[in-house]
Amino acid sequence: MSRPSAGNRKSTAGRSIKGEYIETDTGNKVSRRAKIEGTPNIMLAGRTVIMADVHLRGDLHRTADSATSSSNTTISMGKYTVIATGCTIHPPSRLSRGIMHFYPVKIGDHVYIGPECHVSSISIASHVHIGPRCVLGPFSIVKENVRILDGAVVPQGMVIPPGVVVGGSPARVVGEVPEGWGASGRAGETVEGGELRELVRSIRG
């Protein structure tokens, strides 16, 4: 819950032009050009990267009269998750007990979401690699160690099982991820689906 101190931010502002990213105490890097609505409802676990022109719709939260007393978190992201440029994360909505509700989007650790994707999934597990220009329909669920190929259109409510490759429009399972998916590459190297630590580190304000 800590806020970055003024001094912390100043350290990145050594140059005359302010950096592209705002870095928080927990190491989140959020682009100044990201378009974020409803910021109090967005939970970043730390070392998450949100690139330019990413639209996060945190304002579409569960309405207050819902049974759960928990907070109104609409979008939560795990560690070392990278949201590339031009993505949109839009919580899905549906009728529940006669009342329309928006449902929160949960994204795990080490998830890479490629440029210009549209995400309305309800849950994306860890070590998922999503290629560019994908559409993840409302209430889709992506389990861990999944690769989604470029331009795939995942239909509404699809559950993608662990360890598969999906692609096409509408998306279907086209194979399995190779052995060792989710493991990190050699030192200083970022492999798809692996640890994104190096990638996150390489992005500087």
Next chain:
Amino acid sequence: MSDQVSSNRDSATFKVVPAAATVAAAPSKRVSSTASKPALSKPPTTIHPSAIVAEKAVLTGLYHISIGANSVIHPFARIVSEAGPITIGENVIVNERAVVGGARSSDGMERTGDGNVEVHIGNSVTVESSAVVEANMIGEGSIIDIEARVGTGARIGKYCKLSPKASVGANETMEDFTTLSDPGRRHTDHLLKCNPTVRALRSKRQKDQVELLRRLIPSNLAKWS
């Protein structure tokens, strides 16, 4: 270790490059690079008092824009009336990043005077994120899904559905109750066609959705009056 991006923390930094029209309204010291662009014109509008137009929605162009009762324009949606007037019906939802209307130069089409560049969006239409609608007519209850495109002068019937990334070319026509999937396959939705109950439920769902959004999206109609 969790860190909430809180609105009270320098919230201005998140809207450094607002959609172009808001630049003119709220110039800040960091937008100097975009200041050289000509300020976008504020179009004449008729917005029903019960419509919801988000603060960060963009309405721009030269021709008249009218928005019907209970319609929702999400933040960062763009309504561009540069080519011709735009009429949006009741209970319409236009999501973020969607573009309704379009620049005159988008496909070299000049205003011909035959009324083709006018855009009419019927009641209870949903335009999803990143969709581009330059159509002449979108019928009642249609859904234009994510990243779908409808070319200039196209006419879409009632209760049609364009799947994500589907596209309809300029001046094409879609019959009522047609579903268009991405590789260009069309089929008729007989369930909707034969069951008025299903259509009524669809319309009720749209109204529920609008009521939900009314509670979540602050409206700023004064900005456009």
